[in-house]
Amino acid sequence: xxxxxxxxxxxxxxxxxxxxxxxxxxxxxxxxxxxxxxxxxxxxxxxxxxxxxxxxxxxxxxxxxxxxxxxxxxxxxxxxxxxxxxxxxxxxxxxxxxxxxxxxxxxxxxxxxxxxxxxxxxxxxxxxxxxxxxxxxxxxxxxxxxxxxxxxxxxxxxxxxxxxxxxxxxxxxxxxxxxxxxxxxxxxxxxxxxxxxxxxxxxxxxxxxxxxxxxxxxxxxxxxxxxxxxxxxxxxxxxxxxxxxxxxxxxxxxxxxxxxxxxxxxxxxxxxxxxxxxxxxxxxxxx
Numbered sequence: 001x002x003x004x005x006x007x008x009x010x011x012x013x014x015x016x017x018x019x020x021x022x023x024x025x026x027x028x029x030x031x032x033x034x035x036x037x038x039x040x041x042x043x044x045x046x047x048x049x050x051x052x053x054x055x056x057x058x059x060x061x062x063x064x065x066x067x068x069x070x071x072x073x074x075x076x077x078x079x080x081x082x083x084x085x086x087x088x089x090x091x092x093x094x095x096x097x098x099x100x101x102x103x104x105x106x107x108x109x110x111x112x113x114x115x116x117x118x119x120x121x122x123x124x125x126x127x128x129x130x131x132x133x134x135x136x137x138x139x140x141x142x143x144x145x146x147x148x149x150x151x152x153x154x155x156x157x158x159x160x161x162x163x164x165x166x167x168x169x170x171x172x173x174x175x176x177x178x179x180x181x182x183x184x185x186x187x188x189x190x191x192x193x194x195x196x197x198x199x200x201x202x203x204x205x206x207x208x209x210x211x212x213x214x215x216x217x218x219x220x221x222x223x224x225x226x227x228x229x230x231x232x233x234x235x236x237x238x239x240x241x242x243x244x245x246x247x248x249x250x251x252x253x254x255x256x257x258x259x260x261x262x263x264x265x266x267x268x269x270x271x272x273x274x275x276x277x278x279x280x281x282x283x284x285x286x287x
Contacts, residue, residue, distance in 0.1 A: 035097070042104075045080060055072045077268025077269065108170060110172070151224045168274065213231065223268050235248050
């Protein structure tokens with residue numbers, strides 16, 4: 001089965017162009033065959049990486065045993081500023097094999113804006129209190145660990161429009177750093193349909209959060225979930241099982257948005273990942 005994946009690796013260059021800003025993957029990015037693990041994805045900060053080991057193996061990462069499918073697949077996500085040297089351990093029976101991964105370091109867009117009114121930069125105490133309560137609700141919705149494997153199919157772009165914001169970028173207002181941007185922004189008119197990039201189960205559906213306005217979170221299995229912000233309309237509810245390509249909402253400018261756009265994000269547990277790198281997983285489409 002793994003050989004079949006390798007046969008279609010050249011298709012990645014086409015997929016990357018069709019999706020937008022993702023870099024083309026190299027043979028080294030996709031598969032490392034001199035270890036007990038076959039890899040899919042790109043070894044870089046912000047990436048979702050899928051590995052395959054022999055069934056009944058164990059994979060230990062950061063002291064934690066990762067979930068493995070019946071076919072030996074497991075998932076790791078590397079955050080925006082993940083350490084470049086990563087180590088995991090594969091256990092097969094009584095044999096333990098350490099695996100060392102070296103991630104490429106990324107450079108992110110930094111903007112500095114001066115003269116912004118302070119009330120725009122810093123919310124008032126009541127707004128902060130509200131935002132903290134909502135953040136806790138969002139955090140709980142992301143703590144899913146189902147055995148779904150929706151991420152094994154080709155991802156589709158959730159909305160049509162211009163890429164207006166990229167993962168990892170950061171702004172400084174009046175010299176004060178804001179949180180980095182953890183999503184990909186797609187500028188589009190209010191009411192533009194938003195579609196599920198993968199199948200999954202809705203774990204959060206909130207029409208009016210302080211920062212993100214209309215917000216959805218969808219679980220895709222093995223800690224992988226996606227988030228959709230600033231929606232003008234939600235088309236699904238918590239608990240709904242949705243299919244890839246199904247309409248889940250509409251683009252808007254709700255919350256603290258300055259104009260209509262979709263901010264969509266990919267997470268592995270608490271790690272924030274780059275949606276633009278997802279096409280690197282397309283070889284898994286033939287599973």
